[in-house]
Amino acid sequence: NAGVTQTPKFQVLKTGQSMTLQCAQDMNHNSMYWYRQDPGMGLRLIYYSASEGTTDKGEVPNGYNVSRLNKREFSLRLESAAPSQTSVYFCASSEWGRIQETQYFGPGTRLLVL
Amino acid sequence: GESVGLHLPTLSVQEGDNSIINCAYSNSASDYFIWYKQESGKGPQFIIDIRSNMDKRQGQRVTVLLNKTVKHLSLQIAATQPGDSAVYFCAENYGGSQGNLIFGKGTKLSVKP
Numbered sequence: 600n601a602g603v604t605q606t607p608k609f610q611v612l613k614t615g616q617s618m619t620l621q622c623a624q625d626m627n628h629n630s631m632y633w634y635r636q637d638p639g640m641g642l643r644l645i646y647y648s649a650s651e652g653t654t655d656k657g658e659v660p661n662g663y664n665v666s667r668l669n670k671r672e673f674s675l676r677l678e679s680a681a682p683s684q685t686s687v688y689f690c691a692s693s694e695w696g697r698i699q700e701t702q703y704f705g706p707g708t709r710l711l712v713l
Numbered sequence: 714g715e716s717v718g719l720h721l722p723t724l725s726v727q728e729g730d731n732s733i734i735n736c737a738y739s740n741s742a743s744d745y746f747i748w749y750k751q752e753s754g755k756g757p758q759f760i761i762d763i764r765s766n767m768d769k770r771q772g773q774r775v776t777v778l779l780n781k782t783v784k785h786l787s788l789q790i791a792a793t794q795p796g797d798s799a800v801y802f803c804a805e806n807y808g809g810s811q812g813n814l815i816f817g818k819g820t821k822l823s824v825k826p
Contacts (some may be wrong), residue, residue: 704756
């Protein structure tokens with residue numbers, strides 16, 4: 600049982616390049632999330648998927664798109680990377696997305712945009 | 714805007730002492746609070762949570778206190794160990810959805826042997 604896995608672990612992009620961050624969970628959770636973490640700031644929600652087939656914007660969705668590929672996988676795409684998107688990206692999942700559920704986080708993807 | 718914040722960005726304690734990490738929140742509608750621990754290079758890990766109808770909740774070596782009057786949350790760690798060294802985040806939730814989970818900036822706890 601690996602929990603939440605993310606690929607890649609680290610990526611360097613040039614401004615304008617695109618990439619997709621992959622996330623998968625093996626806990627049969629219904630809800631999945633993408634956060635970014637910047638120095639000196641707390642985690643901020645980019646997008647989330649309450650259940651398979653649905654996605655919703657979080658606090659900072661601009662410049663990103665997501666795809667809930669199936670129940671296990673939730674990807675985050677940067678169509679045209681900008682230096683402001685340099686950050687650490689965390690994927691998380693929870694069973695139903697309800698208020699008292701624990702979110703389980705992946706190890707993160709460190710992205711540097713030059 | 715309303716936000717979750719922390720009084721102390723860094724905290725250094727001696728091994729075996731008790732640690733207290735504080736958090737202020739400003740959204741009076743928040744009704745659920747969580748503490749996460751994040752070790753270097755890893756994702757956040759759930760520690761303990763509390764609902765707004767409670768003022769204290771205990772776990773294994775950890776206690777969370779909620780003071781709704783002054784909108785203050787604290788995490789107490791008993792007999793702090795080197796393995797407790799990490800960044801600790803508080804988070805608040807309102808609206809009953811995980812999409813409304815707002816994280817604070819974090820406090821770094823360093824435990825001296």
